[in-house]
Amino acid sequence: MKASVFIASSLDGFIARTDGDIDWLTNPDYDIDGEDFGYSSFIKSVDVILMGRNTFEKVLTFDQWHYTVPVRVCTHRTLSIPDHLQNKVDVISGDPSTMLEVLSKEGFVHAYVDGGLLIQQFLKAKLIAEITLTLIPVLLGSGIPLFGQLEEDIRLELLQSKNWENGLSQNHFKVLK
Numbered sequence: 001m002k003a004s005v006f007i008a009s010s011l012d013g014f015i016a017r018t019d020g021d022i023d024w025l026t027n028p029d030y031d032i033d034g035e036d037f038g039y040s041s042f043i044k045s046v047d048v049i050l051m052g053r054n055t056f057e058k059v060l061t062f063d064q065w066h067y068t069v070p071v072r073v074c075t076h077r078t079l080s081i082p083d084h085l086q087n088k089v090d091v092i093s094g095d096p097s098t099m100l101e102v103l104s105k106e107g108f109v110h111a112y113v114d115g116g117l118l119i120q121q122f123l124k125a126k127l128i129a130e131i132t133l134t135l136i137p138v139l140l141g142s143g144i145p146l147f148g149q150l151e152e153d154i155r156l157e158l159l160q161s162k163n164w165e166n167g168l169s170q171n172h173f174k175v176l177k
């Protein structure tokens with residue numbers, strides 16, 4: 001079972017403001033007509049999303065549910081899933097390898113791991129195969145970090161690099177074992 005990350009961060013490495021706000025990311029100044037910065041191609045390559053509970057709570061505040069693949073929310077709590085998402089969302093918990101084993105037994109082959117704390121756990125467990133990181137040209141100074149402390153270095157190989165006229169740049173990495 002493969003697990004990948006597709007995420008955007010500020011230049012100083014934050015995925016949200018401290019209060020979870022992502023206004024700096026959804027800023028229409030960065031829109032380019034017909035450009036989705038590789039999202040649709042990435043989402044077609046995955047068959048399940050493993051989402052941290054904090055990210056799920058943020059997503060619930062959006063007008064629409066955008067996900068076309070099943071979402072498993074990682075939580076140690078009892079979550080109340082809104083009625084309209086009952087067939088689309090389920091909960092899961094455990095260490096990263098156990099969660100991937102469970103998903104693999106259900107027939108899934110490629111998980112999109114989303115949410116800072118969740119990604120950090122998967123990286124520590126050496127279970128992330130690839131990371132696509134879009135850098136937004138803004139410094140936030142503080143916020144929710146994408147990466148955290150590590151006991152040892154994690155090396156990556158750059159597979160592809162792109163940049164756009166709006167200042168966004170994107171690196172696609174393979175995580176080296």
Ligand SMILES: NC(=O)c1ccc[n+]([C@@H]2O[C@H](COP(=O)([O-])OP(=O)(O)OC[C@H]3O[C@@H](n4cnc5c(N)ncnc54)[C@H](OP(=O)(O)O)[C@@H]3O)[C@@H](O)[C@H]2O)c1
Nearest residue numbers: 008016020052053054055058074075076094115116117118
């Ligand atoms: N910039 C971007 O592209 C981007 C992408 C995604 C998210 N975000 C933002 O990032 C913020 C959320 O990130 P975050 O780092 O705070 O948290 P997160 O990773 O989304 O969620 C963390 C929570 O997930 C649960 N969890 C994590 N690992 C688990 C495990 N192994 N088993 C069971 N539950 C587990 C725990 O919730 P419980 O306490 O319920 O157990 C934990 O507190 C949001 O503001 C979101 O909007 C931004």
